[in-house]
Amino acid sequence: MSSTIPPGTAEAGAISPQELLLAARNHGMPLEALAYDVTPVGMHYLLIHYDVPRVDASSWRLEVDGHVAHPLSLSLDDLRARETVSADITFECAGNGRALLDPRPISQPWVLEAVGTGTWTGVPLAALLADAGIGDGAVEVLFTGLDRGVEGEVEQAYQRSLPLADALADDVLLAFGMNGGPLPPQHGFPLRLVVPGWYGMTNVKWLSRITLLDEPFTGYQNARGYRFRRDPDEEGTAVTRMAVRSLMVPPGIPDFGTRRRFAEATAQVIEGRAWSGAGAIESVEVSDDGGATWQAANVEPASGPHAWQRWTFDWRPGAAGEYELCCRATDSVGNRQPADPPWNLGGYANNAVQRVPVAVA
Ligand SMILES: Nc1nc2c(c(=O)[nH]1)N[C@H]1C(S)=C(S)[C@@H](COP(=O)(O)O)O[C@H]1N2
Numbered sequence: 257m258s259s260t261i262p263p264g265t266a267e268a269g270a271i272s273p274q275e276l277l278l279a280a281r282n283h284g285m286p287l288e289a290l291a292y293d294v295t296p297v298g299m300h301y302l303l304i305h306y307d308v309p310r311v312d313a314s315s316w317r318l319e320v321d322g323h324v325a326h327p328l329s330l331s332l333d334d335l336r337a338r339e340t341v342s343a344d345i346t347f348e349c350a351g352n353g354r355a356l357l358d359p360r361p362i363s364q365p366w367v368l369e370a371v372g373t374g375t376w377t378g379v380p381l382a383a384l385l386a387d388a389g390i391g392d393g394a395v396e397v398l399f400t401g402l403d404r405g406v407e408g409e410v411e412q413a414y415q416r417s418l419p420l421a422d423a424l425a426d427d428v429l430l431a432f433g434m435n436g437g438p439l440p441p442q443h444g445f446p447l448r449l450v451v452p453g454w455y456g457m458t459n460v461k462w463l464s465r466i467t468l469l470d471e472p473f474t475g476y477q478n479a480r481g482y483r484f485r486r487d488p489d490e491e492g493t494a495v496t497r498m499a500v501r502s503l504m505v506p507p508g509i510p511d512f513g514t515r516r517r518f519a520e521a522t523a524q525v526i527e528g529r530a531w532s533g534a535g536a537i538e539s540v541e542v543s544d545d546g547g548a549t550w551q552a553a554n555v556e557p558a559s560g561p562h563a564w565q566r567w568t569f570d571w572r573p574g575a576a577g578e579y580e581l582c583c584r585a586t587d588s589v590g591n592r593q594p595a596d597p598p599w600n601l602g603g604y605a606n607n608a609v610q611r612v613p614v615a616v617a
């Protein structure tokens with residue numbers, strides 16, 4: 257191994273047995289499920305840092321405390337009795353695309369599948385915090401899950417904070433329902449945070465406590481994890497909203513062992529989805545020559561302001577041979593997916609264009 261490889265990274269390719277343990281627990285969404293507006297529950301990706309806690313709903317409480325006028329202690333029935341809302345919201349793990357980087361940050365080795373869209377049902381966070389009475393001088397809201405583990409040699413509960421203004425956005429939910437049913441254990445039963453537009457780590461599962469802070473949180477997941485840095489000694493900047501991205505359902509049929517794709521030399525529709533944490537999708541383009549030339553795809557409206565958008569492209573492969581299909585999206589504020597992956601030590605926010613080699617017969 258080359259001595260220029262930074263700590264915590266490996267050469268591209270070869271996945272270690274430890275990473276295989278992570279990959280077996282934390283599955284992705286098969287890309288053919290991009291065909292659904294709302295991802296069926298069992299096909300939605302999963303990312304669980306530690307273990308799924310077993311929670312007894314009858315004794316579970318949500319505590320709201322810290323810098324508030326009236327601390328609250330709420331049961332699941334108390335939450336269900338409040339005014340509820342439902343919305344289709346696209347999640348993407350910040351580490352999606354990590355295993356495609358070189359050198360490759362050692363962690364959950366996502367390829368492209370760490371994405372999904374759920375119909376999330378719950379109560380608006382802002383109304384609940386208003387009932388608790390936000391104290392003057394509150395600056396952040398800390399969300400604590402029931403799961404515990406060790407990370408960066410620090411024993412911890414999974415905890416993430418949000419700046420107060422972001423926590424008070426009117427689309428932020430405390431969700432107890434997914435796709436019309438209760439939250440499944442692996443997705444955070446009985447209650448999770450859902451912050452539309454932000455990378456997945458924001459959406460704290462198995463929520464037990466919400467604490468108003470009058471100083472910024474300095475815990476692991478905000479101060480060490482989920483920061484863009486190229487050197488371990490850098491403080492880095494926080495990972496926040498999802499970068500613009502598009503993915504396609506790989507055309508044709510796969511070879512079992514290699515996933516290499518075969519398609520016929522007939523006209524066919526390529527479909528996919530595109531999303532951005534910065535706004536709506538302005539355009540999607542498709543290339544079948546590895547990105548040398550691009551053509552516009554047809555982009556459809558989303559099922560809601562925070563859901564991915566479907567796109568389609570009529571592909572007419574000219575002749576038998578090897579093709580490389582690519583897609584790239586541009587969002588409404590002008591961000592476009594790059595040809596080459598952006599690199600950082602955590603392997604976050606790799607939104608480089610997807611490349612799908614296809615053999616046409
Ligand atoms: N309590 C807790 N919340 C968590 C996590 C976790 O490990 N523990 N993982 C986070 C990460 S990194 C992601 S990407 C999303 C994944 O949500 P999903 O598994 O429901 O798709 O949950 C987030 N919330």
Ligand SMILES: [Mo]
Pocket residue numbers: 303348349350351456457
């Ligand atoms: Mo994640």
